Structure formats: structure tokens, C-alpha cells
Amino acid sequence: MMNIYKISVPEIFFGRGSLKYAGVTARRLGAEKILFVSDSGLEKTGWLDLIFEILERENLQWVKFTTVVPNPRDLDIEEGARLYRQEGCDVVMSLGGGSPMDTAKGIALLASNGGCIRDYEGANRIQRPLPPMIFLPSTAGGGSDISQFAIITDAKRNIKMSIISRTLVPNISIVDPIFLMTNSEGLIITSAIDALAHAIESYVSLLASPLTEVRSLKAIDLILKHLPLALKYRQLDDLENLAIASTSAAIAFSNASLGMEHAIAHSLGGMLDVVHGLIHPILLAPVMRYNLPVCVNKIAKFGKIILGKRLRTDESTARAGIEKLEEFCASLNVTTRLRDIVSDRETLPLVCQMAMYDSCLLTNPRPATWEQMLQICEEVW
Amino acid sequence: MMNIYKISVPEIFFGRGSLKYAGVTARRLGAEKILFVSDSGLEKTGWLDLIFEILERENLQWVKFTTVVPNPRDLDIEEGARLYRQEGCDVVMSLGGGSPMDTAKGIALLASNGGCIRDYEGANRIQRPLPPMIFLPSTAGGGSDISQFAIITDAKRNIKMSIISRTLVPNISIVDPIFLMTNSEGLIITSAIDALAHAIESYVSLLASPLTEVRSLKAIDLILKHLPLALKYRQLDDLENLAIASTSAAIAFSNASLGMEHAIAHSLGGMLDVVHGLIHPILLAPVMRYNLPVCVNKIAKFGKIILGKRLRTDESTARAGIEKLEEFCASLNVTTRLRDIVSDRETLPLVCQMAMYDSCLLTNPRPATWEQMLQICEEVW
Numbered sequence: 028m029m030n031i032y033k034i035s036v037p038e039i040f041f042g043r044g045s046l047k048y049a050g051v052t053a054r055r056l057g058a059e060k061i062l063f064v065s066d067s068g069l070e071k072t073g074w075l076d077l078i079f080e081i082l083e084r085e086n087l088q089w090v091k092f093t094t095v096v097p098n099p100r101d102l103d104i105e106e107g108a109r110l111y112r113q114e115g116c117d118v119v120m121s122l123g124g125g126s127p128m129d130t131a132k133g134i135a136l137l138a139s140n141g142g143c144i145r146d147y148e149g150a151n152r153i154q155r156p157l158p159p160m161i162f163l164p165s166t167a168g169g170g171s172d173i174s175q176f177a178i179i180t181d182a183k184r185n186i187k188m189s190i191i192s193r194t195l196v197p198n199i200s201i202v203d204p205i206f207l208m209t210n211s212e213g214l215i216i217t218s219a220i221d222a223l224a225h226a227i228e229s230y231v232s233l234l235a236s237p238l239t240e241v242r243s244l245k246a247i248d249l250i251l252k253h254l255p256l257a258l259k260y261r262q263l264d265d266l267e268n269l270a271i272a273s274t275s276a277a278i279a280f281s282n283a284s285l286g287m288e289h290a291i292a293h294s295l296g297g298m299l300d301v302v303h304g305l306i307h308p309i310l311l312a313p314v315m316r317y318n319l320p321v322c323v324n325k326i327a328k329f330g331k332i333i334l335g336k337r338l339r340t341d342e343s344t345a346r347a348g349i350e351k352l353e354e355f356c357a358s359l360n361v362t363t364r365l366r367d368i369v370s371d372r373e374t375l376p377l378v379c380q381m382a383m384y385d386s387c388l389l390t391n392p393r394p395a396t397w398e399q400m401l402q403i404c405e406e407v408w
Numbered sequence: 409m410m411n412i413y414k415i416s417v418p419e420i421f422f423g424r425g426s427l428k429y430a431g432v433t434a435r436r437l438g439a440e441k442i443l444f445v446s447d448s449g450l451e452k453t454g455w456l457d458l459i460f461e462i463l464e465r466e467n468l469q470w471v472k473f474t475t476v477v478p479n480p481r482d483l484d485i486e487e488g489a490r491l492y493r494q495e496g497c498d499v500v501m502s503l504g505g506g507s508p509m510d511t512a513k514g515i516a517l518l519a520s521n522g523g524c525i526r527d528y529e530g531a532n533r534i535q536r537p538l539p540p541m542i543f544l545p546s547t548a549g550g551g552s553d554i555s556q557f558a559i560i561t562d563a564k565r566n567i568k569m570s571i572i573s574r575t576l577v578p579n580i581s582i583v584d585p586i587f588l589m590t591n592s593e594g595l596i597i598t599s600a601i602d603a604l605a606h607a608i609e610s611y612v613s614l615l616a617s618p619l620t621e622v623r624s625l626k627a628i629d630l631i632l633k634h635l636p637l638a639l640k641y642r643q644l645d646d647l648e649n650l651a652i653a654s655t656s657a658a659i660a661f662s663n664a665s666l667g668m669e670h671a672i673a674h675s676l677g678g679m680l681d682v683v684h685g686l687i688h689p690i691l692l693a694p695v696m697r698y699n700l701p702v703c704v705n706k707i708a709k710f711g712k713i714i715l716g717k718r719l720r721t722d723e724s725t726a727r728a729g730i731e732k733l734e735e736f737c738a739s740l741n742v743t744t745r746l747r748d749i750v751s752d753r754e755t756l757p758l759v760c761q762m763a764m765y766d767s768c769l770l771t772n773p774r775p776a777t778w779e780q781m782l783q784i785c786e787e788v789w
Contacts, residue, residue, distance in 0.1 A: 032423055036417045045412045238652065238656070271618045
């Protein structure tokens with residue numbers, strides 16, 4: 028017996044040089060004046076000037092909003108929405124990783140629906156359509172350019188709110204791997220591991236469907252193959268394959284949602300401002316081990332990909348696969364212990380209690396109490 | 409070196425019982441009065457009444473247009489467009505196989521862009537947006553509910569025109585496998601083989617990309633597994649898997665296009681009114697053999713799926729795979745000789761000459777002259 032699945036994917040322009048479509052697509056969506064959301068780091072790369080030239084060629088106007096910070100907060104977004112209205116913008120465009128893109132989504136939401144971000148926390152709370160959105164991901168990981176998700180921190184409560192709605196899927200995603208050439212090694216790693224976490228969690232999610240599962244598996248395969256090569260040689264070919272992986276994983280998680288690992292990661296990010304991509308190398312494997320009893324066949328499929336073969340049983344393939352994932356994470360230049368990114372061990376119980384309210388936990392294949400999540404966090408302290 | 413790929417997919421509601429969303433989605437798209445396109449065969453099944461009840465619950469009005477014929481012609485479509493305007497409709501909805509859905513696309517096109525269908529023949533010729541379209545496929549094959557294609561016969565010239573544009577992707581596709589329960593055995597077979605042809609041709613297409621290839625392969629696997637079971641037991645589970653396959657194949661071919669086999673099939677359909685789904689069991693294998701020299705590795709991947717294993721070389725795996733496909737087609741209750749569906753052998757040269765103008769030929773992996781296509785047709789006469 029199957030459920031009803033709803034699949035929503037933006038129009039995608041994919042490939043090197045596809046950024047040239049930023050102008051014509053905006054024009055096609057009726058743009059006159061664009062609110063352009065990015066961050067100061069990206070401004071320094073020169074990409075913004077290149078995009079503005081493309082917009083100029085279409086006689087488009089734009090206003091910049093580039094004061095975006097990591098783990099964006101609702102207050103910053105309200106400021107962006109004021110700017111959007113005040114300047115009479117009609118389209119939101121964003122070049123960025125997750126933070127600028129989620130900020131852009133929040134701005135589009137408030138500009139059209141009013142109120143404050145907190146009003147829309149959770150699934151399917153947005154009533155009115157958003158202004159057209161065109162996103163250009165500058166990293167291969169977050170997938171906000173594809174997904175129904177926006178993750179925004181409530182500055183008062185210090186928690187990350189998951190806002191989930193099909194209206195948060197941008198109209199157009201322009202995935203140009205050329206942007207990845209200016210990513211630091213650290214950013215390539217944390218982004219790719221974020222995409223890997225999306226692929227794994229969406230694959231075992233309670234909402235996984237045949238239309239998302241192939242995407243998850245493809246992403247896993249590509250990341251395991253191309254991340255080491257991308258780090259070693261910095262060639263566009265491998266970076267492009269990471270972009271394909273990230274896009275595939277995003278199509279999967281946008282429509283199948285995620286699981287416990289992301290619930291804890293959101294809680295850590297909201298309460299302690301921990302960088303999202305640093306959390307997965309630590310928590311991904313132990314969460315898979317926790318989920319193993321209820322989805323051993325699926326984790327065995329993951330194992331078959333990462334091991335390159337099937338062992339004698341599903342159980343042994345799955346367990347060996349998780350171990351191999353730990354080796355893979357350890358081989359990257361990132362920590363695999365929670366103590367290195369969280370200053371105060373005493374905060375962990377509250378972190379896990381708050382994670383209970385995260386929407387991602389609803390689709391984790393195995394139910395969990397906050398104490399069980401705490402035990403996982405303690406194991407990897 | 410990769411090209412730029414543009415991927416466009418409608419919002420999809422998938423699963424048994426998903427037809428219940430016909431009303432709320434139409435409402436969400438601003439519908440007041442719907443032009444409902446279907447055919448007389450489907451009217452007899454009772455499905456239309458069920459859908460009208462769902463529309464009524466949302467206080468929606470509708471006008472029926474059910475005089476659709478197989479291989480729909482531009483003249484019929486002009487009539488539908490007149491009805492749409494005259495009745496002041498604002499959304500086009502269709503329940504059908506390829507013919508009603510392509511008719512619905514043509515009506516939406518003329519109602520919003522004016523002129524006649526021939527003005528839009530080829531790729532990317534549509535300038536203005538179309539009215540919202542919601543499609544409910546009643547077969548698992550054609551994929552018009554997903555695709556950028558509309559295939560419409562020019563009644564004067566007796567040729568099938570391929571109209572290809574991203575604006576022809578419906579807003580919403582509601583894929584409810586329950587509709588397949590009233591399909592005849594013949595319709596299940598020809599639809600599934602059409603989807604198989606979509607999967608195979610899109611996989612070897614010059615426009616195939618990593619975002620379409622996984623979809624093609626998944627569809628091939630599902631059809632080979634579930635078509636025999638669906639025919640034997642008529643269980644909803646197998647039919648549902650054929651619907652997943654058809655949807656996957658449609659996502660692939662909509663964005664990667666097709667090849668020579670469809671070019672010939674369109675020509676046969678336009679000139680001689682041959683039923684589309686009956687052509688593939690005859691032409692698919694010989695066209696694959698023709699393409700083999702330029703894509704042996706890809707056809708070997710197909711071979712690995714259909715054989716369940718890889719042979720010693722790519723070449724032998726590919727050749728054995730094509731032979732196995734011929735066995736598969738022969739095991740179904742359909743002809744594998746062209747003479748059984750074409751009355752006059754003398755028309756074949758003209759059929760192949762006309763096929764040269766079909767857009768699908770542009771993406772065939774190996775170039776072809778009309779004489780080469782004729783040779784293929786003669787081989788399977």
C-alpha cells in the first residue's frame with residue numbers, strides 16, 4: 028500500500044555558463060526591479076558584478092541586500108522585506124549558499140504574505156503566492172534553490188524554524204558549477220556532506236517514494252566518487268558532478284523530507300549558532316545506526332554503494348557501510364567529535380528537547396525520545 | 409564537457425486516490441469554469457462523473473469537450489479553443505491518454521496565443537503564457553501530463569507536428585493509478601511500450617543528462633518487471649509501478665527529447681493514422697541496433713538491466729539486450745511486423761522522407777538519411 032506523494036521541482040537550468048540565463052528568465056517572469064540577496068563574501072568574488080551585467084543587458088534594475096549572515100534570523104529578514112516594498116521590487120533573486128537563499132525566501136514570504144516569519148513555522152502555513160524567485164546556488168549542498176524548505180532562526184527564542192511549503196520552491200534554479208570554483212576547501216566539504224546527509228535522510232524517510240529514492244541513491248554515489256577528486260584536483264568536472272549530486276539530493280529531500288539528524292542539526296544551529304555543514308560528519312553515522320533496526324534493507328543499499336559490493340547479509344552490508352561512511356568523514360579535514368563544535372556539554376539536553384519540535388523528526392523512520400537523541404549526542408561527544 | 413540542460417517538471421500528485429485533488433488544485437490555480445477535455449471511451453467508464461463530483465464540491469463549473477479522436481487534428485483543436493473562449497473558461501483540465509491531453513494542450517495554446525497550431529510547430533515557438541492546465545493521465549504511457557510535447561496532426565498535410573515548449577508542461581499532473589484499472593489489455597501493453605520507448609530513446613538521446621538518465625533507467629527496469637505481472641494479475645500494485653515508470657520516462661524524455669524511432673512513429677501516425685503504441689514493438693529494436701555503434705556503452709547498460717547481468721563485453725551485453733527486448737515484445741500480444749499495421753508498402757519512402765523533418769530526429773545519437781530509415785522499415789516489413 029502506497030500513500031499519495033506530492034512532487035514539486037522548480038524549472039532548472041543546469042550547466043557551466045547557465046548563469047547567462049539570469050536576465051532572460053527574470054524578464055520572462057515579469058521583472059522590472061529585482062531584489063538581489065547575497066552575502067559580503069560572495070560580493071568579494073566578483074560574481075555579483077558579472078550577474079549585474081547580465082541583468083543590465085536586459086534593462087533590468089536591481090537593489091542589493093547583502094548583509095546576510097550565516098544562520099539567518101527573522102529580524103534580518105524583516106529588514107529585507109521592508110527594502111523590497113520600499114523599492115517597489117517585483118522579483119527576488121539570490122546568489123548564495125543556504126543563508127542568502129533562505130533569507131531571500133523569507134523576504135519573498137513577508138513581502139507578499141505580511142506578518143512575521145514565526146507565523147509560518149511548520150508545514151503548509153503559507154496562504155498567498157510569493158513573488159517570483161530565481162536562485163543561483165553558489166555552493167553544492169544546501170539545496171534551497173530546489174527545495175520547499177526555508178530554515179530561519181527565531182532571534183528571540185534562539186531556535187531554527189523549519190518553514191515548509193510548496194510555494195517556497197523557487198520558480199527557477201540556475202545551477203552553474205562555475206560558482207564552485209571560488210569555494211574554499213572547507214566550504215566544498217561541508218556543502219557536499221550536507222548534500223550527502225540530505226540524500227541519506229531522504230532515502231530512509233517515511234515519505235520516501237519511488238520518485239525520490241533514485242535521486243537519493245544517485246546523489247550518494249556521485250558525492251562519494253567526486254568529493255575526494257574535487258578536493259584533490261579542483262577540476263570543474265568533479266565540481267559539476269557535486270552540483271548534480273546536490274541538485275538530485277535536494278529534489279529528493281524537498282519532496283521526501285529529512286530525519287532525526289537534521290532535527291538535531293537545526294536545534295544546534297538555532298541555539299548555539301553551529302555551522303550546519305560541520306554537524307553531519309559527526310551525527311550522520313550514529314543516527315543511521317539508531318535507524319538501522321527499522322530500515323536495514325535500505326541502509327544495506329547505501330552500504331552496497333559505499334562498499335562497492337554487497338556482503339553476505341543486509342545487516343552486515345548495512346553495518347559495514349556505516350563504518351565506511353565514518354572512515355570517509357574522518358578522511359576529510361573536519362572533526363567527528365561534537366566537543367569540537369559545541370562549547371558547553373550541559374546544553375545538550377536542551378538541544379535535544381528542542382529537536383523534538385523540529386518537523387524533520389516527523390519523517391525519521393524510527394521514532395525517538397529526546398533522551399534517545401541525547402544518548403546519540405553523548406556517544407559522539 | 410557538458411552542455412547546459414533545462415529541466416522542467418510539473419507539480420505532481422502521485423498515488424491511488426490522488427484524483428481527489430482535482431478540485432482543490434483547480435481552485436488554487438484560480439479556476440471558476442473549467443474546460444474538461446476527454447474522449448467518449450473514458451466517458452463510458454464513469455470516471456468523468458466521479459471527477460465532476462469532486463469539482464462540484466469546490467463549487468467549480470465545467471464544460472465538456474469529449475469529441476477527441478486518436479491522433480488528434482488541428483481542426484478539432486480549433487473547435488475546442490472556440491468553445492473555451494465562448495464559454496469563458498479559465499482552466500483546462502484533461503483526463504485521458506495522449507490524444508485528449510495533447511488536444512487539451514492545443515486548445516490551451518490557441519485560446520491564449522491565437523493563430524493556428526501550425527504556427528507553433530517545432531521547438532520554443534510559443535511566446536505567451538497558457539491558461540493553467542491540470543492533467544489526469546488515464547494510461548501509463550504517453551506522458552503528456554508531464555512533458556513539454558504536444559503531438560498534433562496537420563489535417564491538410566497529413567503529418568504529425570511536434571510542438572515543443574516549456575509552456576506546454578501542465579501546471580499540475582495528478583497521476584492516480586486507479587484509472588488504469590479500466591484499461592484494456594491492449595491499452596496497457598501499447599502504453600507501457602510507449603513509455604519503454606520514451607525511456608530508451610531519452611537515455612541514448614544527445615540531450616540526455618545526469619538528471620534525466622536515472623529516470624530513464626528506472627523506468628526501463630520497472631516496465632520490464634511489472635508489465636508482465638500487470639497483464640497476468642491486473643493488480644493495482646503492478647499498475648501503480650507502471651504509472652511510476654511512465655512518469656519517470658516522461659520526466660526524462662520531456663527534458664532530453666527522443667530519437668529516430670519516434671520520428672518514424674510520428675510520421676506513420678500522421679500520414680497513415682497508425683496507432684502510436686503499436687509501432688514501438690516493431691521499430692524499437694532495429695533502431696537500437698542502428699544506434700549501437702555510437703552508444704554501445706549505454707545500450708550495454710540497458711542490456712544489463714534486461715538480462716539481469718553483464719556479459720563479457722559492452723558490445724555483447726548490448727546485442728544480447730536488444731535480442732532480449734525483441735523476445736519481450738514478441739511475448740506480448742502485439743505484432744512485430746510493419747506489414748500488419750501499414751497497408752501499403754509503397755508509402756514507406758514518403759513516410760521516411762517526412763520523418764526527416766521531425767524534431768525528434770535531431771537528438772538521435774546517430775545521424776540518419778531517409779534511405780537509412782527506409783532500410784530499417786524494410787527490414788521489419
